[in-house]
Amino acid sequence: MTSSLQSTEERILKAAKKVFHRKGFEGARMQEIADEAGINKALLHYYFRSKENLFEAVFRDAFLELTGYAKTVFLSDNPIKEKIHKFLGYYIAILNENSYIPWFILNAIYTRPGTMKAIFDNAELNPPELMAHLQHQIKTEYGSEINPFHMWLNVLSLSIFPVIAKPLIREIFQLPEDAYKQILEQRKTEVPQFIANALKGYEQSDSMIE
Amino acid sequence: MTSSLQSTEERILKAAKKVFHRKGFEGARMQEIADEAGINKALLHYYFRSKENLFEAVFRDAFLELTGYAKTVFLSDNPIKEKIHKFLGYYIAILNENSYIPWFILNAIYTRPGTMKAIFDNAELNPPELMAHLQHQIKTEYGSEINPFHMWLNVLSLSIFPVIAKPLIREIFQLPEDAYKQILEQRKTEVPQFIANALKGYEQSDSMIE
DNA sequence: GATCGGTTAAACTATTTGGTTAATCTATAC
DNA sequence: GTATAGATTAACCAAATAGTTTAACCGATC
Numbered sequence: 001m002t003s004s005l006q007s008t009e010e011r012i013l014k015a016a017k018k019v020f021h022r023k024g025f026e027g028a029r030m031q032e033i034a035d036e037a038g039i040n041k042a043l044l045h046y047y048f049r050s051k052e053n054l055f056e057a058v059f060r061d062a063f064l065e066l067t068g069y070a071k072t073v074f075l076s077d078n079p080i081k082e083k084i085h086k087f088l089g090y091y092i093a094i095l096n097e098n099s100y101i102p103w104f105i106l107n108a109i110y111t112r113p114g115t116m117k118a119i120f121d122n123a124e125l126n127p128p129e130l131m132a133h134l135q136h137q138i139k140t141e142y143g144s145e146i147n148p149f150h151m152w153l154n155v156l157s158l159s160i161f162p163v164i165a166k167p168l169i170r171e172i173f174q175l176p177e178d179a180y181k182q183i184l185e186q187r188k189t190e191v192p193q194f195i196a197n198a199l200k201g202y203e204q205s206d207s208m209i210e
Numbered sequence: 211m212t213s214s215l216q217s218t219e220e221r222i223l224k225a226a227k228k229v230f231h232r233k234g235f236e237g238a239r240m241q242e243i244a245d246e247a248g249i250n251k252a253l254l255h256y257y258f259r260s261k262e263n264l265f266e267a268v269f270r271d272a273f274l275e276l277t278g279y280a281k282t283v284f285l286s287d288n289p290i291k292e293k294i295h296k297f298l299g300y301y302i303a304i305l306n307e308n309s310y311i312p313w314f315i316l317n318a319i320y321t322r323p324g325t326m327k328a329i330f331d332n333a334e335l336n337p338p339e340l341m342a343h344l345q346h347q348i349k350t351e352y353g354s355e356i357n358p359f360h361m362w363l364n365v366l367s368l369s370i371f372p373v374i375a376k377p378l379i380r381e382i383f384q385l386p387e388d389a390y391k392q393i394l395e396q397r398k399t400e401v402p403q404f405i406a407n408a409l410k411g412y413e414q415s416d417s418m419i420e
Numbered sequence: 421g422a423t424c425g426g427t428t429a430a431a432c433t434a435t436t437t438g439g440t441t442a443a444t445c446t447a448t449a450c
Numbered sequence: 451g452t453a454t455a456g457a458t459t460a461a462c463c464a465a466a467t468a469g470t471t472t473a474a475c476c477g478a479t480c
Contacts, residue, residue, distance in 0.1 A: 008457080026236035027321055030438060040459050045439060103320055109377050110313055111237055120381050127383045149393070150400050153372055153379070161367035164374070167319050169363070171330050173337050183359070190360050194408050201407025218426080240468065250428050255469065 009047050011037045013057060016048075020058045021100040024107045025051070052115070059108050060119050062101055066094075067123050074130055074152070080141055080199070084192040088159050092184045095163040102164045144202045158191045219257055221247045223267060226258075230268045231310040234317045235261075262325070269318050270329050272311055276304075277333050284340055284362070290351055290409070294402040298369050302394045305373040312374045354412045368401045 006014070015036035019028045030051055034041040048054040073087050095101060109116055134148035162169070162184060170180050216224070225247035229238045240261055244251040258264040283297050305311060319326055344358035372379070372394060380390050 023321065024234070024236070024317075026234065029436090031436095041438090042440080042460085043458060046457075049439095051438065100320070103316060106313060106374060106378065107317065109381070110310070111233065113377065117381065125382055147400075150397065150404075154368060154401075154404060156375070157367040157371035158364060161371040161374075162363055164316060164371075165366070167323065168316065171319070171327065172335055187360065190357070191364075194360075194364060197411025198404050198408035200411045239466090251468090252429085252470085253427060256426080259469095261468065 008037075008039065008043065012039070012044060012047055012054075013061070016054050016058050017061070020055055021062070021098065021104045024104065025055050025112060028055075055108075055112075056115060056119070059105075059116065060122075062105060063119055064123060066101065066105065067125060071125065071130070075133055080137060081192050081196045084155055084195055085188065087155065088188050088191055091159050091163070092188055096181060096184060099163055099166055102160050106164070138199075142199045142202065144199070146199070146202055155195065158187075158194070162187060218247075218249065218253070222249070222254060222257055222264070223271070226264050226268050227271070230265055231272070231308070231314045234314065235265050235322060238265075265318075265322075266325060266329070269315075269326065270332075272315060273329055274333060276311065276315065277335060281335065281340070285343055290347060291402050291406045294365055294405055295398065297365065298398050298401055301369050301373070302398055306391060306394060309373055309376055312370050316374070348409070352409045352412065354409070356409070356412055365405065368397075368405070372397060 012033070016028075016033050018036055019033045023029075028051075030044055031041055033054070034044050037044075044054065048057065069090055070087065073083055073090070076083065076086075078086065130152070131148045134152060135145075138144060138146050138148060138151065166180055169175070170177070175183075222243070226238075226243050228246055229243045238261075240254055241251055243264070244254050247254075254264070258267065279300055280297065283293055283300070286293065286296075288296065340362070341358045344362060345355075348354060348356050348358060348361065376390055379385070380387070385393075
């Protein structure tokens with residue numbers, strides 16, 4: 001039953017993901033990860049010396065995956081509306097399956113800020129480049145000097161918050177899982193539309209200028 | 211040094227807030243709360259029998275404070291743009307001082323969903339009423355059948371996410387505390403403008419209809 | 421000055437938890 | 451076949467932690 005399709009290390013990482021994503025560093029138990037991986041607890045320490053190490057590996061994976069795609073999309077050559085649409089599609093798809101990820105990332109940053117800095121630096125996000133790119137694109141497509149940072153932050157907010165807040169909103173509105181899935185599905189088209197409309201609005205009344 | 215301006219119970223609650231907000235349930239230590247309150251650990255259990263009880267009290271306070279104001283603002287008689295402005299002003303002000311609150315709320319919901327349900331029910335949020343109110347207002351002010359749920363969720367996203375994600379974004383952009391404070395300050399006017407522009411856009415091209 | 425609620429200090433319990441160790445198993449090389 | 455190195459296990463350890471108990475203390479009030 002050792003299912004050697006995956007190496008032990010892969011099995012551990014997969015199990016660690018599952019547990020850390022749902023419970024964070026403090027809430028996760030090494031024993032639970034071992035059980036989830038179907039191995040002995042000692043073997044966990046054999047592969048990853050400490051809880052800290054294992055957590056870092058899990059965080060790195062999640063962080064690089066999320067930022068990696070965002071970087072690709074935002075720096076691509078598509079028109080803005082298309083970018084936003086792709087971004088939303090990707091995130092909603094991924095996060096529908098694994099909706100704990102953004103919470104997990106935030107959690108890690110809040111509770112273990114020191115540990116994370118090295119990983120940030122590794123991600124090579126180059127924000128100035130991104131901002132310059134967006135600013136240029138906004139000017140070309142909409143003839144407007146909208147502050148690209150606020151624009152970018154708006155896109156992120158509209159994409160990610162509804163996923164993070166899912167359990168809260170589901171509880172408040174008494175929505176079943178499927179209903180919320182459908183709402184997120186709608187947002188794949190609604191949000192780009194919403195933002196495009198806002199951008200049109202700026203053509204007449206310029207604001208959002210720093 | 212017993213600073214009897216506050217009752218012991220108040221001192222405990224204040225200390226518990228500070229610790230729970232920053233570390234969540236799992237990360238918080240009863241000893242640390244006792245120290246923070248300047249009292250004995252036994253006294254903690256004398257007032258609040260268990261960690262669970264104390265946590266619930268802290269969560270209740272935070273949750274009711276946050277939702278209470280949101281309810282008031284969204285159901286008030288101001289025009290939409292004004293509502294959004296007020297909402298943002300309030301949240302950015304509160305959360306600038308105490309930026310852990312939204313993370314703490316989410317944290318509680320993710321890690322202790324069972325414990326929270328009773329408190330939800332107690333908050334008397336009445337979402338259908340809110341939605342009906344917003345829908346009517348949007349129609350009156352903008353003559354458009356925009357889905358009020360998406361609109362409401364957009365406002366929340368644009369308001370709350372930038373606060374939750376503060377440590378992440380500060381790290382990515384290498385921004386000092388003050389710079390980010392200033393950004394949030396800008397958003398008090400930028401976001402209502404952004405949304406108003408989007409709403410204007412809907413007057414021509416209707417979407418966001420369910 | 422006895423009583424009583426609030427408070428402290430300290431020892432203690434029971435349990436959990438990250439981490440370690442020494443032995444065992446398994447597969448490959450010789 | 452058996453020696454060897456790596457993978458895996460069961461048992462164990464030390465520290466931390468929530469919660470309890472007990473005895474004493476303090477200040478107000480009766």
